[in-house]
Amino acid sequence: MKEFDDWETLKKYYTQGALAWIDLAFAKSALKQVRSNKEEHAALLATLFALARQGHLALDLSHGPLAFALQQLGMSEPEPMVQLILRGASTLSPQITAVVRSNNHFYLQKNWIYESTIVSRLAILNSSTPTLPLPSPPPDPTLNVAQRQAVEKAAAHCVCFLTGGPGTGKTFTAAAFVRQMLDQNPSLRILLTAPTGKAVAQLEGHLRKILSPDTSLRAGTLHSVLGIRAGPHEEEIIPLYADLIIVDECSMVDAHIFSRLLSSILAGSRLLLIGDKDQLPPVEAGSIFADLLDSGLYPATHLTLPLRSERAEILTLAKHIREANVDAALQFLEAAPDIDFQQETSPQQLWQRYKHRFPSPLSHPPVPEQLLSRLGNFTLLSCVRKGPLGVDLLNNYFLHQCLKNPTNGTWWVAPIMITRNDHDLQLYNGDLGFLVRKVTPDFSLERLHGDDYALFHDRHGGYVQLPALALTTFEYSYCLSVHKSQGSEYDEVLILCPTGSELFGREVLYTAVTRAKSKVSLCGAKPLLSAAIGMSSRKLSGITPLF
Numbered sequence: 001m002k003e004f005d006d007w008e009t010l011k012k013y014y015t016q017g018a019l020a021w022i023d024l025a026f027a028k029s030a031l032k033q034v035r036s037n038k039e040e041h042a043a044l045l046a047t048l049f050a051l052a053r054q055g056h057l058a059l060d061l062s063h064g065p066l067a068f069a070l071q072q073l074g075m076s077e078p079e080p081m082v083q084l085i086l087r088g089a090s091t092l093s094p095q096i097t098a099v100v101r102s103n104n105h106f107y108l109q110k111n112w113i114y115e116s117t118i119v120s121r122l123a124i125l126n127s128s129t130p131t132l133p134l135p136s137p138p139p140d141p142t143l144n145v146a147q148r149q150a151v152e153k154a155a156a157h158c159v160c161f162l163t164g165g166p167g168t169g170k171t172f173t174a175a176a177f178v179r180q181m182l183d184q185n186p187s188l189r190i191l192l193t194a195p196t197g198k199a200v201a202q203l204e205g206h207l208r209k210i211l212s213p214d215t216s217l218r219a220g221t222l223h224s225v226l227g228i229r230a231g232p233h234e235e236e237i238i239p240l241y242a243d244l245i246i247v248d249e250c251s252m253v254d255a256h257i258f259s260r261l262l263s264s265i266l267a268g269s270r271l272l273l274i275g276d277k278d279q280l281p282p283v284e285a286g287s288i289f290a291d292l293l294d295s296g297l298y299p300a301t302h303l304t305l306p307l308r309s310e311r312a313e314i315l316t317l318a319k320h321i322r323e324a325n326v327d328a329a330l331q332f333l334e335a336a337p338d339i340d341f342q343q344e345t346s347p348q349q350l351w352q353r354y355k356h357r358f359p360s361p362l363s364h365p366p367v368p369e370q371l372l373s374r375l376g377n378f379t380l381l382s383c384v385r386k387g388p389l390g391v392d393l394l395n396n397y398f399l400h401q402c403l404k405n406p407t408n409g410t411w412w413v414a415p416i417m418i419t420r421n422d423h424d425l426q427l428y429n430g431d432l433g434f435l436v437r438k439v440t441p442d443f444s445l446e447r448l449h450g451d452d453y454a455l456f457h458d459r460h461g462g463y464v465q466l467p468a469l470a471l472t473t474f475e476y477s478y479c480l481s482v483h484k485s486q487g488s489e490y491d492e493v494l495i496l497c498p499t500g501s502e503l504f505g506r507e508v509l510y511t512a513v514t515r516a517k518s519k520v521s522l523c524g525a526k527p528l529l530s531a532a533i534g535m536s537s538r539k540l541s542g543i544t545p546l547f
Contacts, residue, residue: 004024004028006037006039007024007039007042007043008039009039009043009080009081009084010024010027010039010042010043010046013073013075013081016074016075016076017074018050018070018073018074018075018076019046019047019050019073020050020053022049022053023046023047023049023050023053024042024046026045026046026049027041027042027043027045027046027049028042030045030096030098030099031045031096033093033095033096033097034092034093034095034096036092036093038088038091039084040084040085040087040088040091041088041091041092042088043081043084043085043088044059044084044085044088044089044092044106045088045092045096045099047059047069047070047073047081047085048099048106048107048108049108050073051069051072051073051540052108052111052285054072054073054539055254055281055282055283055284055285055286055539056069056072056285056539056540056541057107057111057114057115057255057285057286057539057540057541057542058105058106058107058111058115058540058541058542059085059105059106059107059540060104060105060540060542060545061085061086061089061104061105061106062104062545064545065540065545066082066085067082068540069540070082089106097109100112102542103542105542107542111255111285111286113259114255114256114258114259114285114286115255115259115286115541115542115543117259117262117263118255118258118259118262118288118292118543119543121259121262121263121265122159122262122292122297122298124267125158125159125262125265125267125269125271126157126158126159126297126298128158128267128268129158129268130157130158130268130269130270131243131268131269132181132184132185132188132243132270134155134156134180134181134184135155135184136152136155136156140176140180142172142176143169143172143173143176144169144305146301146302146303146304146305147169147172147173147176147301147303149301150162150173150177150301150303151173151176151177151180153299153300153301154177154270154272154299155177155180155181156299157270157299158267158268158269158270158271159270159271159273159298159299160270160271160272160273160298160299160300160301161273161274161289161292161293161298161299161300161301162174162272162273162274162300162301162303163274163275163276163277163289163293163300163301163302163303164276164302164303164304165276165278165303165304165306165315165318165322165514166276166311166315166318166489166514167306167311167315168303168304168305168306169303169305170274170303171203171206171207171248171274172206172210173301173303174207174246174272174274175206175207175210175211176210177272178190178207178211178215178244178246179210179211181243181244181270182211182212182215185243188243188244189216189218189241189242189243189244190215190216190217190218190242190243190244190246191218191219191220191225191240191242191244191245191246192204192207192217192218192219192220192246192248193219193220193221193222193225193245193246193247193248194221194222194247194248194249194252194487195221195222195249195252195253195257195282195487196221196249196252196428196429196430196487197221197421197426197427197428197429197430197431198428198430198431198432198487198488199248199249199252199430199487200219200220200221200248200428201219201428201457201459202248202487202488203219203246203248204217204219204459205459205461218242221421221428222247222253222257222260222261223257223421224421224423225238225240226238226240226257226260226261226264228257228260237260237263237264238264239264239266240264240265240266240269241266242269243269243270244269244270244272245265245269245270245271245272246272246274247261247271247272247273247274248274248275248487249274249275249486249487250273250274250275250288250289251275251276251277251278251279251280251281251282251287251289251290251486252275252279252280252282252486252487253282253288253289254282254283254284254285254286254288255282255284255285255286255288255541256284256285258286258288258289273289273292275289276514277289277290277293277294278290278322278507278510279486279507279510279511279514280482280483280486280504280507280508280511280537281507281537281538281539283483285539286539286541287538287539287541288541288543290538291541291543291544292543292544294544295543295544311516311517311518313336313338313339313520314513314514314516314517314519314520316332316336317329317332317333317336317339317513317520318510318513318514320332320533321506321509321510321513321533322506322510324506324533324534324536325533326529326530326533326534329529329533330526330529330530333522333529338519339519339520339521339522340521340522341521341522341523342521342522342523343523343524343525343526344523344525345389345496345523346388346389347388347389347393347394347397347398350380350394350494351397351398351401354378354380354494355398355401357377357378358398358402358415358478359371359374359413359414359415359434360402361402361406361407361410361411361412361413361439362410362411362413363409363410363411364411365411365436366411366413366434366436366455368455368463368465369463371413371434371455372433372434372455372456372457372463375415375432375433375457376489376490376491377490377491377492378490378491378492378493378494379480379485379488379490379492379493379494379515380394380478380479380480380494380496381479381480381481381482381485381493381494381495381496381512381515382394382479382480382481382482382495382496382498383481383482383495383496383497383498383500383501383504383508383509383512384481384498384499384500384501385481386500387498387499387500388498389496389498389523390498391479391480391481394478394479394496395475395476395477395478395479396476398476398478398479399414399445399476399478402414403445406439406443407439408439408440408441409438409439410438410439411436411437411438411439412436412437412438412439412443413434413435413436413437414434414435414437414476414478415432415433415434415435415476415477415478416432416433416434416435416454416474416475416476416477417430417431417432417474417475417476417477417480417484418430418431418432418433418471418472418473418474419472419473419474419475420472420473421472422471422472425466425470425471425472426458426459426464427456427466427471427472430484430487430488431456432456432477432488433454433455433456433457434454434455435452435453435454435468435474436452436453436454436455436468437449437451437452437468438451438452448468448469449468449469450467450469452467452468452469453465453466453467453468454466454467454468454471454474479496482495482504482508482511482512482515485511485512485515486511488515489515489516489517490515490516490517491516491517491518491519492516492518492519492520492521493512493513493515493516493519493520493521494520494521494522494523495509495512495513495520495521495522495523495524496523496524497509497522497523497524497525497528497529497532498524498528499528501524501528501532502528502529502531502532502535503537504532504537505532505535505536505537505538506532506533506534506535506536506537507536507537507538508532508537509529509532509533
């Protein structure tokens with residue numbers, strides 16, 4: 001740290017863990033361009049870089065957002081940092097190539113490009129006239145008032161947002177709009193897309209249940225339809241030739257993908273963006289879907305009427321969490337008769353209580369349909385990956401409990417999740433299935449055999465059986481992270497909130513709770529839950545102010 005000896009205040013925040021070495025190193029390197037070593041300049045740049053690492057697009061110098069930003073970094077006694085940043089902003093040279101200033105906001109250059117592209121492209125698309133005119137649709141008796149309004153807005157505009165919590169009928173409303181358009185033009189070109197293959201399959205499956213079986217739908221993940229590949233390379237913008245583009249699970253779409261998507265859509269196409277803005281923001285940069293909705297600049301409908309009465313307690317708890325009502329949420333957790341709330345547990349206790357939820361060794365190969373029907377019944381969710389109640393440890397513990405005293409000749413079955421897209425096998429990141437293996441004398445977890453296979457749902461309501469050796473990368477899924485569960489629903493959900501969960505804010509609890517269709521159980525200490533509900537993981541940007 002000798003290279004940073006002149007920056008006493010920054011070294012203090014580094015010692016606290018609020019700033020990392022790479023943040024200070026970025027500031028040092030950037031300031032060489034303008035031959036400055038002033039701590040106030042370094043404070044601004046180091047904070048900007050630290051926020052970008054957390055997924056924020058911008059550093060807003062307004063009082064509320066700046067305080068929120070420093071809180072997000074975990075700075076205790078942030079006032080010295082506030083003063084340094086404000087002094088630095090008033091004198092920092094604009095010649096630093098990696099940084100862009102726009103009014104009261106500072107950006108890393110790539111984040112400025114993402115955000116400005118999103119705003120400019122949406123302005124163009126939103127002001128366009130639809131290539132296929134659609135008269136105001138007649139009232140649909142299957143829709144409620146808000147759903148009919150959503151269909152009318154989508155008919156009248158090129159860009160429309162549809163948001164709402166679970167069970168409010170977002171997909172049903174989208175299908176009603178598709179029907180209206182198909183009635184006018186049966187040869188309509190429709191593109192369905194979402195961030196994950198699982199979300200795309202669910203969207204397509206729901207629509208096909210409602211629409212005519214012969215309806216032509218093109219579907220694919222955002223990465224596949226936009227031609228985005230892994231690795232550093234120049235990405236070509238691929239035009240999306242479609243009359244109607246429906247994007248689901250938009251809360252999961254980061255700034256980079258959003259900018260690519262909007263750049264690929266042709267003026268005159270209709271774009272329907274669907275999602276729940278209160279869910280977890282993307283792992284990468286931005287909370288774009290929520291930002292655009294909060295801006296109030298685009299046609300949008302927020303569905304609020306729950307259509308599934310059996311979810312009343314789940315929806316009430318979700319509402320208290322979403323509204324940051326700490327006292328009401330904790331009181332409800334303790335009083336609700338159908339919500340199992342505990343403050344402490346252990347891997348051993350979890351295994352004893354829930355081992356019957358997972359497949360036991362069999363004397364014969366499993367029946368695929370029976371086995372796969374269990375996928376939507378129950379899931380164990382943890383808000384963190386590391387630690388005694390984290391995803392990694394619990395998966396390892398449950399895996400080895402299932403493998404205690406294996407008997408030769410029996411069939412061992414384990415739940416798995418695909419972690420990398422494989423377009424040839426039509427398996428996508430987040431797809432769930434089962435690994436089936438016969439126990440032999442040389443059985444080993446680390447080495448698959450030619451007779452081992454995996455079972456997954458296919459895209460047509462059936463199943464597919466694949467050789468285990470052909471699989472792309474996967475992980476065991478006795479326990480899932482809340483992030484990985486986005487876009488899925490289960491009859492019953494058990495949520496674990498160990499230390500560290502509070503760092504993800506109320507959005508992680510809201511997302512976890514709303515994965516349940518019939519029953520939710522939760523384990524977490526009250527002080528930790530209070531901290532989580534009282535905090536937001538929303539990402540800062542220049543699109544709309546949060547304060």
